[in-house]
Amino acid sequence: MSFQEDQPIFQQLAHQLENGILSGAYSEGSQVPSITEYSVLYKINPATALKGINLLVDAGLLYKKRGIGMFVAKGAQEQLRRQRRESFYRDFIDKAIKEAKNLGLTESELTEMMKRGFENAN
Numbered sequence: 257m258s259f260q261e262d263q264p265i266f267q268q269l270a271h272q273l274e275n276g277i278l279s280g281a282y283s284e285g286s287q288v289p290s291i292t293e294y295s296v297l298y299k300i301n302p303a304t305a306l307k308g309i310n311l312l313v314d315a316g317l318l319y320k321k322r323g324i325g326m327f328v329a330k331g332a333q334e335q336l337r338r339q340r341r342e343s344f345y346r347d348f349i350d351k352a353i354k355e356a357k358n359l360g361l362t363e364s365e366l367t368e369m370m371k372r373g374f375e376n377a378n
Contacts, residue, residue, distance in 0.1 A: 269308030
């Protein structure tokens with residue numbers, strides 16, 4: 257993983273872990289890499305890795321088993337899916353609809369454009 261300059265590293269680490277949960281790479285109840293493993297793997301400060309992990313603990317996506325490590329919480333994948341869908345709507349769909357209205361597109365014209373996009377997507 258190469259880190260981008262436009263976002264703090266701990267947030268990028270948390271996002272990567274979220275993606276792993278969504279994809280099923282980290283299933284519910286499975287253990288995620290330790291703070292030490294992340295800090296060594298990505299050559300980052302352990303405090304930075306901890307901060308990223310704690311974002312997911314605070315969100316209820318991970319939980320700690322004392323002396324053992326961090327694990328994916330039950331329902332984490334569905335929770336993330338709901339959050340990401342809402343974010344997708346807010347960040348993309350809502351803006352696309354507003355722009356479509358500004359351009360005078362009808363609902364059916366916008367729907368056709370979306371269908372065309374799905375057909376042309378790889």
